[in-house]
Amino acid sequence: MATFQLELVSPEKLLLSRQVEMVVIPAAEGEMGVLPGHAPMIVALRGGVIRVVEGGRDAERLFVAGGFAEVTPDRVTVLADEATPVAELSKAEAERRIAEAEAGYNAATMDTPERRDAAMAKLLAMRAMLASAEAA
Incomplete structure (x- = not known):
């Protein structure tokens, strides 16, 4: 399956940088799924969970307290105000x-x-x- 680069950055550090199949982000307007080739956009994030999908299942779940995401056809960069793995x-x-x-x-x-x-x-x-x- 096609992939794209996902980067998740918090003020403290780079939390995630890898190729993924899909990511679901908590956009201010609602949940937003992103696949390779997505139209370019910048979206505000609300507090919620980012779901990283690999192999057809949720591979990782991270809570973000807000921020922004830049989406391009081959990359998603999330600039989170705060980010924590859900398990923590x-x-x-x-x-x-x-x-x-x-x-x-x-x-x-x-x-x-x-x-x-x-x-x-x-x-x-x-x-x-x-x-x-x-x-x-």
């Missing part, structure tokens, strides 16, 4: 971060719309982290 997620840590994000959102109620939106995006990402940790 902690339910307790996710619950702690949800509490922090809720406090941040409540504090932003009288702030600018942009800051409220950013606080809500963080809260939703942390809730997605908890859901991913519970499903793992």
Whole structure:
């Protein structure tokens, strides 16, 4: 089967760089499957799980808290705000971060719309982290 290069980069390090058959990314508009030859685009990511498909099955699952993905016909580059293998997620840590994000959102109620939106995006990402940790 045809493949393309997938690179996943977080602020700390390059987490993944290899040829894959397909990747499913949590785009802001919804789940987005990418195969070789995909039309070029840049998409915003929401908090969710990136699924790497090899041999017709999920070979790897990584939680991202947001970021961007650049898609070309022969490459996908994900620039994640934060990325963690799903197997390493902690339910307790996710619950702690949800509490922090809720406090941040409540504090932003009288702030600018942009800051409220950013606080809500963080809260939703942390809730997605908890859901991913519970499903793992």
